Amino acid sequence: MAVVDSANSCDVEELAGHPGSSQSTELLMLGALGVVYGDIGTSPIYALREALHASSGGNVADRTDILGVLSLIIWSLTITVTVKYIMFVLRADNRGEGGVLSLMALARGSFPKRSALMLGIGIVGASLFFGDAVITPAISVLSAVEGMNVVTPAFQPYVVPLTLVVLAILFAIQRFGTGGVGLVFGPVTAVWFLAIGLSGLNHIIADPEILWAISPYYIVAFLIHSPDVASITIGAVFLAVTGGEALYADLGHFGRKPMVLAWLSIVFPCLLLNYAGQGAFILANGGVVGHPFFEMNGGWTLIPMVVLATAATVIASQAVISGAFSLTRQAVQLNMLPRLQILHTSEKQPGQIYMPRVNLLLALAVVILVVGFGESSKLASAYGISVTGNMLVTTVLLYVVMTRIWKWKLSVAVPLTVLFALIDIVFFASNIVKVFEGGWASLVVAFTIVLGMWTWVRGSRYLFDKTRRNEIPLDVLAGNLLKKKPQLVSGTAVFLTSDPLSAPTALMHSLKHYKVLHEQNVILSVVTAPQPVVPDSERVKMETVNELFMRVTLTFGYMEQPNIPRALAICRKQGWKFDIMTTSFFLSRRSLKASPNSGMPVWQDRLFIGLARSAADATEYFQIPTGRVVEIGTQVVV
Template identity: 45%
Template sequence: MIVLATGVVYGDIGTSPLYTLKEVFSPHYGLALNHDSVLGILSLIFWSLIWVVTLKYITFVMRADNQGEGGIMALTALARRAAQGSPRLATTLVLLGLFGAALFYGDSMITPAVSVLSAVEGLELAFDGLEAWVVPIALVILVGIFAIQKRGTATIGKFFGPVMVLWFTTLGALGVYGIVQQPEVLKAFNPYWAVEFFAANPVKGFIVLGAAVLALTGAEALYADMGHFGRKPIARAWLLLVLPGLVLNYFGQGALLLADPSAVRNPFYLLAPEWLLLPMIGLSTLATVIASQAVITGAFSMTRQAIQLGYIPRMQIQHTSSQEQGQIYIPLMNWALMLGVIFLILTFQSSANLAEAYGVAVTGTMLITSCLVSAVILLLWKWPRWIMVPLLIGFLLVDVLYFSANAPKIFSGGSFPVIAGIVIFILLTTWKRGRQLVVERLDDGALPLPIFISSIRAQPPFRAKGTAVFLTARTDVVPHAMLHNLLHNQVLHEQVVLLTVRYEDRPRVSRGERMEVEDFGDGFYRVVLHYGFMDEPDIPLALSHCPYPGLDFTPMRTTYFLSRETVIASKRLGMAPWRENLFVFLMKNANGNLRFFKLPVNRVIELGTQVEI
């Protein structure tokens, strides 16, 4: 399990040595490359890995699991539960979580681009005149990564773990090779050098934090992928293999810079002996492919969670494994990410330029995670405040420093993840608010269920044989599809089931808790199906396990009735006109209930209605 966790979880942070020190000492930061600055930067990176990754994520954040599931959406659900007593605080935390999720999508585009570019740039050292081919080669590799997503990771996933174990072992070995030649770098374990560095370079030291944070990229993946492996294998892999490999390699690169400052053009590859350069380029490229695969898969998983929680329109979701429920493929998301990555590669052209955009998304997500986990620890778990408040303030202070150092990048290359995050945040909130408005408008003319049943008893219509299942978001009113059916066809089925699907703020719901049934008499039933945000909704399958006697859901005797709302933007109070038109567009292009709930095509009747918002 530790090997598998290494392959999936640590691909992103494991490829950070490819570009971190090269970016820290790049000319535009103006940092002098001397003995004290090298030791100061190494000390800063080491203690950042200890404080942010080991203490914050491994020790605390990963305890905030939502029934074993992690990630920003799962944490948002926990934080909302923690703030139930304060609607305003709950709303604020949810909005924070949504913006963190939006930044994660930006990260999902930047990570493959910067990682693969960094690996391929090693060819410039191995062969003269290949500079012009770096971008085309990187594009071919990245397009290939997205093209094979539909095949799933079940076949190639078993190779990820061993490759990444080899990668971290190689990182550590190269680091030892460099340290042996310059043991002076081992002094950087002393935090004095980090403090001395900031004392001597207060302004440049703060600015260079924007580059040093690249060593922490991928820390969020530890939490996001916790549901696949559990906390203990991820923590053990970090402490036993990943952290030692990273620290040794950073120190090895630092030793090389002390011996040969000109190696700053690419200290990662120049650390390797010349005979090992080409194998390292190949291994680095494979490692970056794995890192890209992991973050793309994470985007798929988070998209499904957001769909279940009602923040994203329903999309086509394909399962790529018959054994593993979490291995999914979302075509629309895959091609959208690919277009974003291609745009980044063509726009920024190099890993150094892309690194400018990288830090904003990473530090923004880390800061939001600290805010959400603070709410969970203090309000939900109610841990002793005299211990936790100072520690949480320390986490927030470090995150704020890193984010503040990256904030100026927003006005240069770093504007991309912010713009992407804002656009995605608008889409998330517009869809959620638009769906609420549709339900409110439909409720305006809704007929209360008890009144309808009483009128049916007084004047019974013709009852056709079989079971009619009407999907409805409300449990106390008559679905519009049922009213239209009765009005136009003058008929009701022998058994009429009003079916509502509800999503809980937990990952999964057991079969025993799946279904609630209420019998109104005269063949009318209310059924509520409960799903978690990681569950795959399958209405026919759930109904086939109905324990209520007398309810017959035989496939060829059951007909599903759906309401298809045609939304029309209007001047009624609701959202801004541009957001209403955006919601109308999203509504037209969203997948319907038929595919999403796995309803049989030949047993579904759709009845439409117009709704003004």
């Protein structure tokens, strides 16, 4: 089952092939350009502009501000993305997969005594990613459409309406999957990076002195010159590295080598050229900070750049939306959210999915942000908090992996973690002060997700413990039924349960009401492994209880879509002649009722019940033929 935190995980295997395939590294690099780097690649549209507005307190910046802010951007990209993510985080793969929940699964498995703590950190990281997934489409598309104001100020009244139209089309086409549009993601983004690189290079040639910004001396000079606005400016500078967290999330789709090569050979150089070119352009125009990204493209190049920017931002938004689908599916598999409807949009690529409910909620949230804020400058305040928080969570989990899985010495792991954490904390602190300027938006999204995940995890455990106390041990029931057999009917009955040691509720109610038992009864449980994919050789575990009963455990990776009939077919190799046409699947459908004596507060009790009612049908989720399913309803007071 596909999932990711993170960050942006649109699957383009139809474009470039899986990392393990024979597809060329060049094609994988092209695919990575369109999916992995689309978000960070559109940051030049607004990052330097917002940082200079913050440092200057107006629309005119002096030389110290320009060189200092530019130096901050250069070194932020170098340390946070190139060193932290490219050199270290990408090595922390969970059997080839990445993302904050993959990292959480690794850390949790290596730290069983702190399993709950690792789960909590993972929930926070995933929730912050959803905040990013809501704000990215809003600020990216809005900032690109605002480029038309440079063409003619008369376009101002149409910016928000046109942005809403673009976003509506974007969310509407999600149901068709990313396979088709993925074919143009890479080439369009490649053209985008070359265009912004050449655009910046033209102005660097006109004023080569801007390259002095490479020296960190100008960072120190800026901080001394403008200590009163340093914090706000650093928060705006962080906009230049937003999207960097996407590298790790899409690790499983492209592999480390193509992503590293794409960053070092194309993305990083072109970003540096464009930021430096913007700085040179502003210096050449007396420090006036307007909309430098578009303004430095004069004449005939302006309108094509606006069109290209809009296309690039749509691609960046597509990537993060697909990432939200994948992350949600992973959270469902890890039992951090209730089952949600998952539609597969490709017969060949299982990673390409569409989740209608998630898509609708994202669309509504993005529309509200665009209408509510109206300008990308106002949205910029809301952007950084969720991404900085996500990066800080990654640093914490990375330290656990370094010390407990890689077995690195503390003398190596601690200095690296301190360096990364210090930068993350500085960025987070600089952004958190913007809570009342718009930062509350991402916090509201993250808090809502945290509350939902926490309630689901807590409620599920409470419900499991309560029902287990009222259930009969399976071994006891199986022994009694063997001694005194009820009326037996031909065929096989499969009872789905989350607790294979206890008699399933559906079995007990079937005996109570029908007074019959099938000749062969299978107590089936489905578990999720802390790894992305489980090989068929480890898929099925069978255990004979007695001649009437058998336990079967099916194990799926958190990146896999559970398919019970297909998995049970493997049982033939282990001696069970499974035949779907003579098998009935019994499912227990619980009707939950709130109780004032619940182990949770009343409001959380009702929220858990609401989440449970929103869960997708188990028959569809586990891909069981509807004609072979018998559902038995029960009422449970929680």
